[in-house]
Amino acid sequence: MPKVTKKTLNCRGRLVDLATPAVMGILNITPDSFFANSRVSVEMTLATAERMLHEGATFLDIGGYSTRPGAADVSPDEEADRVLPVITAILENFPNALISIDTFRASVARQAVDSGASLINDVSGGTLDPAMFGTVAGLGVPYILMHMRGTPQTMQSMATYTNVTTEVIDELAIRLAELRSLGQKDIILDPGFGFAKTPTQNFEMLSHLQNFNLFEEPVLVGLSRKTTIWKTLNISADEALNGTTVLNTVALHKGASILRVHDVREAVEAVKLTGQLTFFFNQYLR
Incomplete structure (x- = not known):
């Protein structure tokens, strides 16, 4: 498994070691996410969070805005009203939980971090809110920079590439340079599988995932049940768990540092088994 130079994240003073890939569990506080079993209410959240943490999730990703293709728009206030009580409830019951806020809005990101979130996961890579990069740099928490074109409502009409891997890398490079110029320290890259990419383009990009390691930043892969x-x-x-595990295993072999998933236990098992295989492969090369 290829190594990335950056192996740690500083999450509010707590160092997270990514030498062993981490798993991020998805908690969608929305009524319309594409995978029904990931939609949870505040009442359901604590049991789901407890299960994910018990199964080995390093991070819990809380989102209040569905980014599935064609999803309805939600106001910033409504988005905040969905996620902030959940963040507070989880941290009251599991104070050591590391929560990622899944939002492209700087105002929601700031409120979530003020409520205890440790990471910001921005599907737009800063393209949908000009205040996001400055906010992130000021907050000093890790930031997941994802590639997307357009908006959740328009992105599927923008999946036009000559070479998807090269063009996504080039577009991420511009955003990454801007973030670094603002002094942002911890950045995780997400190629944005399914966001302004067709299934064929997703497979092509996954087959070249190791190319994203040229940035020497951790790479997050989100292919779960897509x-x-x-x-x-x-x-x-509902039937896509096995396929998810197959593609997650490929991603791990190509250098993924974080798997963002609906099914934590199976992803943790993939990390453990892939790690064992890599260990013995490296022993053989010595």
Whole structure:
């Protein structure tokens, strides 16, 4: 498994070691996310969070705005009203939990960090809110820089590339340089599987995932139960766990440092088994 130069994240004074890849569990506080089982209310949140943490999740990713293709728009106030009580409830019951706020809005990100979130996960890579990069740099928490074109409502019409991997890398490089110029220390890169990419483009990009390690930053992969899997297999999202595990295993072999998933236990098992295989492979090369 390729190594990235950056192996730690500073999450509010707590160092997270990514030498062993981490798993991020998804908690969608929305009524319309594409995978129904990931939608949770405040009442359901604590049990789901407890299960994910018990199964080995390093991070819990809380989102109040569905970014599935064609999702309805939600106001910043409504988004904040959805996620802030959940963040507070989780940290009251699990004070050591590391919470990621899944938002492209600087105002929601700031409120979430003020409520205890430790990371910001921005699907737009700073393109949908000009205040995001300055806010992130000021807050001093790790930032997940994802590649996307357009908005959740328009992105699928913008999946036009000559070479998807090269163009995504080039576009991320511009955003990454801007973030670094503002003094942002901890940055995680997300190629944005499924965001302004077709299933074919997603497979092409996954096959070249190791190229993203040129930035020497951790790489997050979010393929869990996505269209790329269930349309290819002619099944439903509910049936896409096995396919998710297969592609997560490929991603781990190509250098992924974080897997963002709906199913934590299975992802943790993939990390452990892949790690054992890599260990013995490296022993053989010595």
